[in-house]
Amino acid sequence: MGVIGEDVHVVGIRILEYALSDAGYKVVSLGAQVSQEEFIEAAVETKADGILVSSFSGHAEHLASGLRGKCDEAGLNKIVLLIGGFLALEQKPWQEVEKKYKEMGFNGVYPPGTTPTKVVEDLQQKYFGPKEAAR
Numbered sequence: 001m002g003v004i005g006e007d008v009h010v011v012g013i014r015i016l017e018y019a020l021s022d023a024g025y026k027v028v029s030l031g032a033q034v035s036q037e038e039f040i041e042a043a044v045e046t047k048a049d050g051i052l053v054s055s056f057s058g059h060a061e062h063l064a065s066g067l068r069g070k071c072d073e074a075g076l077n078k079i080v081l082l083i084g085g086f087l088a089l090e091q092k093p094w095q096e097v098e099k100k101y102k103e104m105g106f107n108g109v110y111p112p113g114t115t116p117t118k119v120v121e122d123l124q125q126k127y128f129g130p131k132e133a134a135r
Contacts, residue, residue, distance in 0.1 A: 068105025
């Protein structure tokens with residue numbers, strides 16, 4: 001997990017990091033200003049099940065574009081991609097924003113203010129199941 005691109009806002013991703021660790025997930029935190037390549041290298045190196053991307057700047061559409069394809073090229077075609085935060089520069093209905101990121105290959109898209117509990121629940125219920133969460 002990390003904050004993509006030039007973004008240096010880490011508070012949200014740090015809170016999520018602690019919540020996921022408390023839920024039993026092994027978390028590799030890449031911090032801020034993480035490139036797509038750094039996310040992929042870390043995922044390959046750690047044999048990650050998922051990549052969690054955060055953005056606060058509103059530039060995520062540009063910064064995260066093509067990430068799914070690069071994951072596929074690296075042999076990570078089954079990896080779960082989640083993204084959350086301020087994902088658009090202009091005010092748009094959330095359904096439009098979510099649709100755009102799903103079309104980009106993200107499995108889950110989270111608006112600002114999403115609770116860490118919601119992300120943990122989704123990981124356990126939608127993506128990895130309760131046994132994975134207990135590892």
